[in-house]
Amino acid sequence: MTAGPDRVRLVDAPDESGRTTATLLASLAARLATLLAISGSDAIGSLTAGFAALGREVGKTAPGARLRSALETGRPGANGNALWSALRIEEWASSLPPSPVLDQLRNDVALLLADDLEETLELLPIPGAAAGARGSAEPEAATFLDFAVGFWWFCREVASTVEALAEPTLEHESVRPAPASETAPEGSLLR
């Protein structure tokens, strides 16, 4: 049986400046600039915490919960938890503010598709906004399983997004016609 098509609207967050080419470019530039001001450990820790935060969200869905449960009951889950505990990865990642990795990925993809990017690049440097209260939330525990599930979803989205980006100009023919030339092709492979 088919349910009727209901509609949802995707809008800007009310307390933010909104997603425009300029704000996305400012966000990317600010992220790159921040890398010069923080340690590598902090950068990687924030990304790890970000994947774990994504994993907590994805764990609420049926595929995420199934994957998490499967990992949890097998050896990889036990060994992963043991590694994270012994090497104090959980303690390290839990103490850092999580990067909004999915938002960042989607914003960067939107920049690749923006039709006004060249004009906006000329406006650089564009002052970027700070995360504010959203970024200062109390960090939650970043466990191995959260990280694994979040990283899985992130990689899945990267793969599907890159394919979607290439789709409009992807050549579907597996055979290319011979070029219009009077001389026959020569080479060691064509003996």
Add this chain to the structure above:
Amino acid sequence: MSEGVRVPNEPESGPSGAFAELFRLQTEFQARLAEETLRYFRRLQGAAAPAAPGTVLVPDAETELRASAPPGGVVELRLEAENRQRVHCTVAPALTPLVDASGATWFAAADASPASALLAPGEVRTLVVDLPVPRELPLGEYRGALLLQGFRDGAVPVTVSVRSASARARSSKAKAATTRGTKSSRRTSRTRKRT
């Protein structure tokens, strides 16, 4: 007559015991202070981090995806997503586990098409989610939500009624009878009005 100072060797009594306790409390205080200061600086670091503008999902007030199927059947859910932002937006639908009032939980192996879609500004795309209903799933009304992953808050409620084929047939017959009854009563009232 002089009296020697007695130095007790029990840790909990005498002046050294009191100093030890003071030292322990002071150490605990310093450790906690360092921990809280570090946490404060981490949160400050988070607040000063660059913002990543995001997307919010706004469903219509009465939006709810409802469908029914017998065990072994397939449920199809359809949802239109409209991008009201000024740049492209990525949509990735995912279903939460569905729970019946009896407590049975259905981790549906949903097949979303497309699994992830890039929506241009102003574009409307229909997302289709197929749910194969397992044969062993107990009959009932399963409730959950369709999440568009990565969007802050907001989800679309989903209700899937899993009923036996005969119950569905009875239900559709009852519906048809209700419709016929309504039509005949309308005809009767029209006739009365004419007379």
